[in-house]
Amino acid sequence: MNDQHEPADHILTTRGLNHYFGERQVLTDIQLEIQRGTRHAIIGPNGAGKTTLFNTITGKYKPKSGRIFFKGKDVTGFKPDKLARMGLGRSFQINSTFAGLSTFQNLRMAILARRKIRFNFFRFLDKIKSVTTETDAFLRRIGLAAERNLPAGLLSYGKHRCLELSLAMAVDPELVLLDEPAAGMSREETHKMVELIRELTQGKSVIIIEHDMDVVFSLADRITVLHHGEILATGSPSEIKSNQEVKDAYLGEAEVGNAA
Amino acid sequence: MKRQFGKWCAWAMILGGLYMAPRVLGVFELNVLLGTAIFALFSLSLNLLLSFTGLLSFGHAMFFAAGAYGTVLVLTRLSGFPLLPLIGIGAAAAIGLALLLSPLLVRVSGHAFAMLTMAFSQIMYATVMKLSHITGGNDGISGFAIPSVSIPVVGVVDMALEQNFYYFAISILGLSAWVMWFFTRTPFGSIMVGIRDNPERVTYLGFSVPLSKAIILCVSAGFAGVAGSIYALFQNMVSVDGVLGPLSSFSPLINCFIGGLGTFIGPIFGTGIGTILLELMSAHPEQAQLVFSLVLIAIVLFLPGGVIMLYWKANTRWMAVRQNIQNRFFKRRIYE
Ligand SMILES: Nc1ncnc2c1ncn2[C@@H]1O[C@H](COP(=O)(O)OP(=O)(O)OP(=O)(O)O)[C@@H](O)[C@H]1O
Ligand SMILES: [Mg+2]
Numbered sequence: 257m258n259d260q261h262e263p264a265d266h267i268l269t270t271r272g273l274n275h276y277f278g279e280r281q282v283l284t285d286i287q288l289e290i291q292r293g294t295r296h297a298i299i300g301p302n303g304a305g306k307t308t309l310f311n312t313i314t315g316k317y318k319p320k321s322g323r324i325f326f327k328g329k330d331v332t333g334f335k336p337d338k339l340a341r342m343g344l345g346r347s348f349q350i351n352s353t354f355a356g357l358s359t360f361q362n363l364r365m366a367i368l369a370r371r372k373i374r375f376n377f378f379r380f381l382d383k384i385k386s387v388t389t390e391t392d393a394f395l396r397r398i399g400l401a402a403e404r405n406l407p408a409g410l411l412s413y414g415k416h417r418c419l420e421l422s423l424a425m426a427v428d429p430e431l432v433l434l435d436e437p438a439a440g441m442s443r444e445e446t447h448k449m450v451e452l453i454r455e456l457t458q459g460k461s462v463i464i465i466e467h468d469m470d471v472v473f474s475l476a477d478r479i480t481v482l483h484h485g486e487i488l489a490t491g492s493p494s495e496i497k498s499n500q501e502v503k504d505a506y507l508g509e510a511e512v513g514n515a516a
Numbered sequence: 517m518k519r520q521f522g523k524w525c526a527w528a529m530i531l532g533g534l535y536m537a538p539r540v541l542g543v544f545e546l547n548v549l550l551g552t553a554i555f556a557l558f559s560l561s562l563n564l565l566l567s568f569t570g571l572l573s574f575g576h577a578m579f580f581a582a583g584a585y586g587t588v589l590v591l592t593r594l595s596g597f598p599l600l601p602l603i604g605i606g607a608a609a610a611i612g613l614a615l616l617l618s619p620l621l622v623r624v625s626g627h628a629f630a631m632l633t634m635a636f637s638q639i640m641y642a643t644v645m646k647l648s649h650i651t652g653g654n655d656g657i658s659g660f661a662i663p664s665v666s667i668p669v670v671g672v673v674d675m676a677l678e679q680n681f682y683y684f685a686i687s688i689l690g691l692s693a694w695v696m697w698f699f700t701r702t703p704f705g706s707i708m709v710g711i712r713d714n715p716e717r718v719t720y721l722g723f724s725v726p727l728s729k730a731i732i733l734c735v736s737a738g739f740a741g742v743a744g745s746i747y748a749l750f751q752n753m754v755s756v757d758g759v760l761g762p763l764s765s766f767s768p769l770i771n772c773f774i775g776g777l778g779t780f781i782g783p784i785f786g787t788g789i790g791t792i793l794l795e796l797m798s799a800h801p802e803q804a805q806l807v808f809s810l811v812l813i814a815i816v817l818f819l820p821g822g823v824i825m826l827y828w829k830a831n832t833r834w835m836a837v838r839q840n841i842q843n844r845f846f847k848r849r850i851y852e
Contacts, residue, residue: 314720335719335724336719337722337723337724338724340720340721341722346720348717352714352717353717354709354713354714354717355714356713361706364706365706365707365721366721368703368706368707369722369723374704374722375731376702377699378702379702380701380702381705387703424720427721427722
């Protein structure tokens with residue numbers, strides 16, 4: 257089996273991933289190696305294929321060619337729910353919560369998943385004390401206790417974003433893919449979000465897509481730059497900062513963007 | 517505490533009323549009540565898909581029909597089959613049908629689900645007509661005797677007596693409704709609502725949406741089957757137009773809308789109101805359809821939350837009034 261070729265300290269490896277939308281190639285020969293217990297950032301301009309890469313890794317799309325190894329196992333073609341049960345979590349670029357349900361009910365769904373309570377038809381959910389307690393504890397941890405009974409759709413954008421992240425983290429994944437968790441946030445909110453990410457992802461492996469370079473450089477152990485669906489460079493933050501190709505393709509633009 | 521007390525009072529009144537019904541109602545009224553209860557359970561089972569999972573089924577009558585035919589075919593072919601297992605056979609037939617269709621049905625939602633269920637229901641109609649040597653086709657099967665039930669201590673209970681059958685049927689219907697309500701309150705029930713709101717997120721939390729939908733479909737079909745089974749026994753006949761015709765195909769949906777989507781008990785109110793309307797109009801059956809449709813239009817336009825919204829509104833208003841009274845009383849005490 258190829259399984260043996262994947263070093264044990266890599267939680268995720270991709271080999272030669274290609275993905276197309278119709279005729280158009282959006283991912284070209286993607287090779288990723290994510291070290292267990294590290295935070296790995298993926299940066300790149302709009303439309304570079306970052307979200308598509310997440311969708312491919314998590315099994316929403318099946319790659320046209322290439323292999324994906326998660327925890328040393330070939331998981332190419334696995335469905336998102338199966339990968340989630342194996343410990344692969346994911347948050348969304350556009351908030352994707354249960355808008356009509358309360359913040360508590362939202363988070364409780366994730367706690368049920370964490371405790372592997374899936375096909376339980378024989379108990380009142382409200383009477384399972386441990387689930388309620390754990391959900392409330394998590395709400396306090398993320399600072400949403402006051403919004404416990406508010407429908408998620410009525411949360412302020414910043415708090416909704418926080419719930420979005422928490423839905424992924426409350427399941428207790430080993431590896432989590434965060435798609436622009438701080439998108440659309442103010443300076444202050446972004447700062448809080450970074451702290452929350454740091455807190456919630458302690459000891460876990462993380463892949464994070466982010467446009468905000470301050471966030472990237474303060475969180476990431478390694479960085480991969482994606483450009484037109486191809487990997488331009490992968491390296492430590494300082495290596496990426498000094499990489500001329502990256503500067504030309506992306507960092508320059510971002511700095512211009514920040515200055516404007 | 518006070519709320520709890522009120523709740524128990526309401527329950528006592530409902531149960532007491534259902535218990536007393538055969539003593540105070542005539543045979544006709546009792547039959548109307550039981551007919552309503554049967555369609556209420558049928559509507560509740562549809563509502564499990566509609567309100568809780570967000571799936572619109574146009575073909576739910578096929579499960580109702582499967583229950584009715586399942587029970588009657590076994591009853592007329594195997595003499596001496598006891599009554600309770602006969603209902604079980606009805607449920608099993610409906611669940612069997614749901615299992616057969618689920619590989620296709622669980623992969624779709626929205627319009628596709630509505631159209632697929634409608635198509636399957638049509639196929640069932642055609643099949644029942646085609647197999648007329650078994651199903652009796654248009655004429656159906658009728659004139660069978662409902663088996664007696666022997667209960668220890670009580671002795672043999674003759675189900676040919678209206679009132680005995682009423683007690684038997686209403687108990688099964690009530691119990692079924694309670695089990696369904698319980699089902700919505702379990703951990704799985706919350707996942708069901710999650711699927712309605714955001715199936716993709718449910719998937720990413722690690723729940724299998726197709727498998728969950730298959731289970732919900734079986735539960736919903738099973739209770740529709742129970743309703744169909746009791747309906748056939750109650751009518752003492754089963755015919756293709758009786759269980760697969762427009763009445764059984766559309767009235768549960770209409771009942772859900774009249775009662776109010778999004779709540780568990782809405783369809784019970786909807787069925788009750790539907791029955792009352794039909795009975796009021798029974799002298800003019802030609803106009804009944806028209807009046808019914810007008811009521812439906814009025815509700816969709818002016819009361820989109822259904823009749824149940826009237827209760828919620830009244831309840832909130834009453835709460836406000838009570839708060840107001842308490843505030844005044846409290847203030848006066850302070851000033852005095
Ligand atoms: N479902 C889809 N069907 C067809 N084309 C798509 C689809 N999803 C994305 N694309 C296209 O694929 C390209 C990559 O999109 P993707 O969303 O992966 O970019 P991204 O790097 O996440 O960008 P952003 O920073 O704006 O989120 C884009 O040109 C986009 O228009
Ligand atoms: Mg994106």
